[in-house]
Amino acid sequence: MPAADLLTVGNLGESGLLARILPRLQGASALLGPGDDAALIAAPGGKFVITVDTLVENQDFRLRWPSGFESSGFDVGWKSAAQNLSDVNAMGAVATSAVISLTLPHATPVSWVEDLAEGFSAAVRELGATSCAIGGGDLGRGSEVSITAAVTGNLATDHPVLRSGAKPGDVVAVCGSLGVAAAGLALLDVPISHLEWSKDEQALVVGQRRPAPPLAAGPAAAGAGATAMMDLSDGLLKDGRRMATASGVVIDFDSRTLKVDAQRLCSAAARLRTDPMEWVLGGGEDHGLLTTFPGALELPEGFRAVGVVKEPVRGGLASGVLLDGKLPESAQGFDHFEG
Template identity: 60%
Template sequence: MGRLLSRYRSAPALLGPGDDAAMIAAPDGRFVISVDTLVEDQDFRVEWPSGVRTSGYDVGWKSAAQNLSDINAMGAIATAAVISLSLPRDTPLEWVEGVALGFSAALEQLGAGRCSIAGGDVGRSGEISITAAVTGHLSGAEPRVRSGARPHHVIAVCGHLGAAGAGLALLDQPASSGVSERPWSSDEQRCVDLQLRPEPPLREGPVAVVRRASSMMDISDGLLRDAGRIARASGVVMAIDSSALTFDLDVLRDAGERLEINPLNWTLTGGEGHALLATYASLEDVPSGWHAIGEVRAGQPQVLVDNHEPSALGFDHFSGV
């Protein structure tokens, strides 16, 4: 896999593909590492009920995006990736090459151009799965963790909220169903695109704000569920104001009308968009490009929306909701 990937992207690691292991620099003596897996029919479908086919490029891009977002959310800069790809014997070579192209393109286009592809592995399996591990360095700063939120801090987000969730709902609609008879609008297509190829906000992320955010994490399972993780780690209440969540609703309206779903549901619970969720000591600390959406309060760890406990939090890997 390393040799295939190196055809599409050079690897400026200290020692890249070609040996039994790669060697990666740790500029300040530390590095952060994250790993994520995408599995066919769990995290993506080769062919969706809507008739859309997922390309190898899509899967490669998504694998890069979700891992880069985790590194970004720690306040680190991605430095190297290793990738393991398992697939059925009859998988077309063009599809596999697409994975390499998509992963490499995501590094460049999302703003992680300094991240090298240091190696990987290919194996045979009954279904397609791709696992990537990405390392990053902190440039002497302290990592941003989930346990730093304090009462009276401001809750803020950066990136797309809900669009990937709406895109998933559109992809899951059977092509023969009545709701899929008319073509998708440009906004609906944008939602589908953000499900297949997420765009985490790396350029507006921790490089500029790492010393200001008191806590931070990647939103992969929905705003409410991930806000609950900060609440538990910090021992606080995360109180969200739904009236502050209008900044991304326009792109969700067409999908909401088609599927008869309140777009706010996707904003609150839709996952896989890989926006950033953070807390700041004051409103003045919230950087440009971010949206203040609530406040941290003292109390037993929980998430509130408009001062009420929500009925649903979002995706859970084992319950499927």
């Protein structure tokens, strides 16, 4: 058997790998945890939400970036947990369980996979998903690393908050950061050594590697009477357009409310000669919340107003987004199948 630091998944085999990673997948206690053909999860309300998302090597992350930075298994595990927990949060629900499917090349170091399991568990714990049990999953062999996680959640109120409920007169609000993950991605993805990053730029890269969705905010918004809500995964304008289309309304964002977000990105924007507002408007993967509330309602803690919901324009915009009353010129957002 090779030395521990040279051990690969091919050397160890499926049973040996499971024996090493299952103890590292720690969440809330499950009725029946890993080991059988399926997990057993309680659903006290008789209904629950479920989401699934995949991270694929060279599509959603790189093991080694053009900047020379290397992704740890911990980072990939954390990000997988965070993006799925955020989707449950955006429905106004609390995560209750997770199952994970890993596809790994034969030569993947076992230490990297152990690190991934620890990263997933750390995100569940540190982001505050204390009710989320990790119920096991599946292992497979492939030509590249991919991780798929499915997460279930129990609703905090009688009904989920959908993206289709925005009404004219509502206030549009966000909770969480805007543009940080996109700025971090841009730094990772250019051939400028990561050793040159400033402290501010390093913090932006952490935002890309280990996003921190505000998990208490989704149930709080649902309880406060939010009319529509969704995860900000593909960019403010793109996700705003999705919400507006689903609701049959126009969402008008106010750029003045977004200047504080752009200011945080100035160091990276200056280095890369980019307008930081492009990241604020079009950057995804921050996994904050885009929410609408009735106009007379006081916004819950952590939310800030960034626009208003308007009636469709007769003979004009039937649904969609505006920026300061005009059609945006750019910042289209992320699409898995573009490029």
